[in-house]
Amino acid sequence: MLVSALFVILLATGISLYRAVMGPTAHDRVLAINVVNTKTVVIIVLIGFINRRPEVFMDIAIIYAVINFVSTLAFLRYLESRRVD
Amino acid sequence: MTLTELLAGALIFLGSFVFVGFPDFYSRVHPAGNGDTLGLPLVLLGLAIYEGFTHTSLKIVLVLIFLLLTGPVASHALARSAFLTRQQEEESNVD
Numbered sequence: 001m002l003v004s005a006l007f008v009i010l011l012a013t014g015i016s017l018y019r020a021v022m023g024p025t026a027h028d029r030v031l032a033i034n035v036v037n038t039k040t041v042v043i044i045v046l047i048g049f050i051n052r053r054p055e056v057f058m059d060i061a062i063i064y065a066v067i068n069f070v071s072t073l074a075f076l077r078y079l080e081s082r083r084v085d
Numbered sequence: 086m087t088l089t090e091l092l093a094g095a096l097i098f099l100g101s102f103v104f105v106g107f108p109d110f111y112s113r114v115h116p117a118g119n120g121d122t123l124g125l126p127l128v129l130l131g132l133a134i135y136e137g138f139t140h141t142s143l144k145i146v147l148v149l150i151f152l153l154l155t156g157p158v159a160s161h162a163l164a165r166s167a168f169l170t171r172q173q174e175e176e177s178n179v180d
Binding site: 008009011013018025030042049058068069073079 | 087090093102104105113117121125132135136140141144148151152155158160167169
């Protein structure tokens with residue numbers, strides 16, 4: 001059951017990556033990368049449950065979720081002003 | 086757990102198909118936000134029920150709340166940034 005859920009999310013991630021590669025604008029690519037990263041958080045949790053030690057993978061998932069949010073906002077700041085500050 | 090995983094799998098799968106298929110950027114923001122805000126937390130909810138009352142399920146609920154908070158905020162920031170950038174380009178074209 002866990003493995004089938006993992007495969008469904010992996011397939012959806014592959015479909016979403018098409019938009020990240022072929023996106024017409026930069027905002028399309030940022031949106032697709034945000035979607036893929038959010039799915040990756042759940043994939044990390046599912047891999048932890050499949051390996052029967054989820055307590056190790058949960059911390060990685062929390063850190064990955066925070067980095068995903070901050071990096072999306074940083075990319076958007078850069079796209080608005082074309083500056084990094 | 087099985088029911089939530091099935092529902093979440095259908096939501097995520099349909100959401101990603103619709104996400105790739107829609108023609109416009111603003112219409113693509115909508116299914117992306119939906120799949121992230123309902124489908125993936127349903128998977129986490131099923132895993133929290135599967136685990137029981139432990140520290141791990143507490144952390145799963147923390148990740149769930151964080152995804153529920155940040156997913157709509159990120160979608161809104163994306164749409165706003167796209168709108169502002171397009172407005173700037175149009176103004177520079179006029180000048």
